[in-house]
Amino acid sequence: MNRETIRPDLQFTLLCDDLRVENNGKFILIGLFDNIAAAETPVIHKKFVVVNRWGKGEGKFTEQTRILCAETSELVVQSNPVPFELGSMDHLHNVVSQFRNVKFPRLGKYWVEVLLDGELARSFNFYVKKSN
Numbered sequence: 001m002n003r004e005t006i007r008p009d010l011q012f013t014l015l016c017d018d019l020r021v022e023n024n025g026k027f028i029l030i031g032l033f034d035n036i037a038a039a040e041t042p043v044i045h046k047k048f049v050v051v052n053r054w055g056k057g058e059g060k061f062t063e064q065t066r067i068l069c070a071e072t073s074e075l076v077v078q079s080n081p082v083p084f085e086l087g088s089m090d091h092l093h094n095v096v097s098q099f100r101n102v103k104f105p106r107l108g109k110y111w112v113e114v115l116l117d118g119e120l121a122r123s124f125n126f127y128v129k130k131s132n
Helices: none
Strands: 009-021 027-032 035-038 043-055 059-069 075-078 082-086 092-104 108-116 119-130
Touching: 009 108, 009 119, 027 043, 035 043, 043 059, 043 082, 043 108, 059 092, 075 092, 082 092
Parallel strands: 035 119
Antiparallel strands: 009 027, 009 043, 043 092, 059 075, 059 082, 059 108, 108 119
């Protein structure tokens, strides 16, 4: 018997410096941010994490997160595709993508894009700004 696939909702997407997982499975998000301050460019950001939570869906899916320069549409970095499955409408699934030593070539706006099965599910911007 084939089950119908129901496309899940992306309940949240968060950018943070790091993430820890407690013994009980709870996440501790460290350093939520919406911009990166840099004295000069290019800037190498040592580490950041994108956390996505999916729910209200059923079936097998693949997620991928990528960062693009808004000015040039240049791909800065992308995660590996992450397969996941939701067994029922009540199940949730978190996808954590870690990025290390990411080179941001210029100041300005960047897009975080979250793809589900190759289609854009959500995008939002953040900035690389000149530090004071």
